[in-house]
Amino acid sequence: MMAEDLRTEPPSDEKLVQRAKAGDSCAMDVLADRHHAAVFRTCVAILGEEDLAADASQDCFIKAFRALGRFRGDSAFRTWLLAIAGNEAREQLRKVGRRKERGLENVDTISASGHDPSTEVTLRSEADRVRAAVAELPQKQRLSVRLRIDDGLSFREIGEIIDSSEGSARVNYHHGICRLRELLEP
Amino acid sequence: MTDQTCANAKDFLPALVREELTGEERALVEAHVSSCLSCTDELELIRRLSGAVQKMPAGLASEIKEAVARDRTQKRRTIGWQLLAAATIVLALGTSLIWQRTQTLPETSQLAQESFVMVWADGDALVADTPMLEDLSEEELAVLLEELGG
Numbered sequence: 001m002m003a004e005d006l007r008t009e010p011p012s013d014e015k016l017v018q019r020a021k022a023g024d025s026c027a028m029d030v031l032a033d034r035h036h037a038a039v040f041r042t043c044v045a046i047l048g049e050e051d052l053a054a055d056a057s058q059d060c061f062i063k064a065f066r067a068l069g070r071f072r073g074d075s076a077f078r079t080w081l082l083a084i085a086g087n088e089a090r091e092q093l094r095k096v097g098r099r100k101e102r103g104l105e106n107v108d109t110i111s112a113s114g115h116d117p118s119t120e121v122t123l124r125s126e127a128d129r130v131r132a133a134v135a136e137l138p139q140k141q142r143l144s145v146r147l148r149i150d151d152g153l154s155f156r157e158i159g160e161i162i163d164s165s166e167g168s169a170r171v172n173y174h175h176g177i178c179r180l181r182e183l184l185e186p
Numbered sequence: 187m188t189d190q191t192c193a194n195a196k197d198f199l200p201a202l203v204r205e206e207l208t209g210e211e212r213a214l215v216e217a218h219v220s221s222c223l224s225c226t227d228e229l230e231l232i233r234r235l236s237g238a239v240q241k242m243p244a245g246l247a248s249e250i251k252e253a254v255a256r257d258r259t260q261k262r263r264t265i266g267w268q269l270l271a272a273a274t275i276v277l278a279l280g281t282s283l284i285w286q287r288t289q290t291l292p293e294t295s296q297l298a299q300e301s302f303v304m305v306w307a308d309g310d311a312l313v314a315d316t317p318m319l320e321d322l323s324e325e326e327l328a329v330l331l332e333e334l335g336g
Contacts, residue, residue, distance in 0.1 A: 025258065029251050036247045044240045054243050058253045065254055066261075130238035149200045149235050174196075181231055 013077040021068050032061055035078055038151045039085040042161070045146045046089035046139060056092045060085040079157045086143070086161050133183040140164065141176030148173050192222055199229050203236050 011019075011030070019027035039060050043053035064084050071080055134142055140162045147153045147161060158169040195218040201207050202215050219225045322330065 025255065028254055032250050032254065033247055036250050037242055040242060040246060041240055050240070050243055054246055054249070057246065058250050061250050061254050062257045066257070126234070127238040130234050131240065134235070134238075145235065149203070149232055150239055152200060152204050152206060177228060177231065180235070181227065184231065184234065 014073065017068065017071065017073070017077050020065065021071075028065055031077070035081055036061070038078065038082060038147075041146055041150050042082050042085040042143065043089040043092075045134075045143050046086065047093055048135060052092055052096065053089065056089045057085065059092075060088040063088065075160055076157065079153070079160050082147070082151075082153075082157075082161045083163075086163075130184065133180055136183055137176050137179055140168075140172045141179065144169050144172040145176040145180070192218070192225060195219065195222070195225055196228055199225070199232050200236075202229070203232050 011027075013031065013034070016027040016031050020031060036057060040053055040057045043056040043060070044050060047053045047056060060081070064081050067084075071077070134145065137145065143162050144158050147158050148155075153161070155169040155173065156166045158173070159166045162169060162172070164172070195215055198207060198211065198215045199219075202212060207215065219229055319327070
């Protein structure tokens with residue numbers, strides 16, 4: 001019956017969570033397939049580095065499935081999972097002893113270093129330039145922008161993930177957008 | 187979106203880029219954006235941000251699923267070892283209890299083997315509350331004989 005359900009129409013997260021709670025590894029795989037990209041993006045928004053974010057994503061899913069029995073469904077599974085991802089990435093950040101949260105080592109950042117911005121633009125691809133600008137934002141603004149634009153989360157959901165109120169998530173998002181406008185001005 | 191303001195139109199811009207709006211919502215937002223420079227700028231920025239999503243490492247989903255499966259297998263093994271350890275402790279405690287009980291048995295049998303006389307009250311008088319003849323005075327003896335004779 002399970003296999004048939006998966007073939008016909010995608011089961012909801014709620015149904016998959018119920019099955020996963022009962023030990024259904026197939027349901028866990030579907031949940032991982034469905035949410036690993038958002039988890040990775042959340043981790044990379046905090047950690048900056050792809051490798052660290054991939055490790056944190058793995059740890060996030062392991063911890064989430066271990067704790068699935070305690071998930072009551074007060075929030076959406078995705079929100080709950082991304083909150084775990086955020087915690088895991090911040091824990092990873094502490095472990096590697098980074099004082100500067102936004103340190104993207106593999107992407108140059110736009111800075112107020114006095115260099116001619118137009119010169120920097122020519123040296124970077126558009127995507128790198130945008131990512132570097134996002135990396136300049138404080139963590140909560142960065143997460144709010146990425147979660148809103150990449151994953152379409154509501155401000156209430158973002159608030160749960162960044163451990164703030166819905167209003168604070170909205171303010172963080174708008175401040176982030178305003179700052180990005182400045183950073184990415186032609 | 188009947189009250190078309192710049193602020194609430196901006197709330198819909200990410201969903202517009204993600205193509206998640208209904209036809210009516212989309213028409214309303216696009217109508218506003220076309221007449222609002224600030225929203226036009228923001229929509230352009232969101233499109234650029236959306237196009238600069240961090241690339242996923244190849245095979246990440248598989249790695250995650252494998253890591254989860256390994257963790258579950260390890261957990262089952264751990265539970266197995268914990269059950270084995272618990273069973274060993276119960277067995278050890280049970281054995282210890284039985285051994286202690288068997289150690290107390292010789293004392294009981296030794297007690298049982300002691301002379302009945304040693305245990306039993308020494309003298310009928312103490313047992314049946316009956317006075318012994320030799321303990322009676324002559325007068326008491328005469329009364330007793332008279333009672334018996336009578």
